[in-house]
Amino acid sequence: MPKANNEHKSPLDQTWFAFLMLAIIAAAIVGLWLKVPQCLGEGLKPAEDKGTHGDSFGSVNALFTGLAFAGLVFSILLQQRQIRLQRADFLSQLEEMEGSRKTVEEQNRLLATQNQLMRGQTEVAMLELEAQAMQLDAQADELEIVRMGAHMGDKPTVMLAAMRARADHLRLKVGELEKHIHKADRAIG
Incomplete structure (x- = not known):
């Protein structure tokens, strides 16, 4: 069944685009997870520096929290778009049912x-x-x-x-x- 509003087509409607975005975000998280400790831990020799180094991972925690929030916003946008499409489909079905009802009434007459x-x-x-x-x-x-x-x-x-x-x-x-x-x-x- 063709979509009712083809002129409002969004890249978010494409499944492949959503998976691509998810893969990019996951790759960025893994890359940051691997790179941040190296960047922050360069030149640490004494043990007391290592404790400070461990505390510096709080920023990575904040990063993951921010990325989780971004994923949540992304999923909300996808759901909002899907609800809009479902509403348009529902309204077109209502119009078709009204037309069918009028046709049946005319046939009965x-x-x-x-x-x-x-x-x-x-x-x-x-x-x-x-x-x-x-x-x-x-x-x-x-x-x-x-x-x-x-x-x-x-x-x-x-x-x-x-x-x-x-x-x-x-x-x-x-x-x-x-x-x-x-x-x-x-x-x-």
């Missing part, structure tokens, strides 16, 4: 709209089938009325008008449902 559309289309198909069935019934009734027309007077005409009114009502309902489907199609598109 589209799915709900699609379900409504499918229900509306199913209702329209059922009503169209009912309308076709009623039209077939009406045609059959018309044929029956025509056959019986001469024998019944005005009654067949009234029945025919009622059937046509019901068929017109069903056509209006189908038209309303088609408008609903077109409206849902526009909302999706």
Whole structure:
């Protein structure tokens, strides 16, 4: 995974650099540990001078303490940098999760709209089938009325008008449902 802030890259982020610094510091400590007694102890012959010479190693003790403190500061700087990188990674993960959440919400909204559309289309198909069935019934009734027309007077005409009114009502309902489907199609598109 690429780092979020490549422009703030520090040499402290490189593992090899940290090991190199540690090796240099260790070499300096060992070199000082070997060299300081030689420098301080040159020309010491009597035993009382050797006691004073031993006390002079207090400066080496202070040196090691200072180097230990420098190592502590160095490790704190490394940890601080690592925490900064972890925070940046965490924030980028939060942003990605927020984007994913918005995508899921949009998909859920589209799915709900699609379900409504499918229900509306199913209702329209059922009503169209009912309308076709009623039209077939009406045609059959018309044929029956025509056959019986001469024998019944005005009654067949009234029945025919009622059937046509019901068929017109069903056509209006189908038209309303088609408008609903077109409206849902526009909302999706």
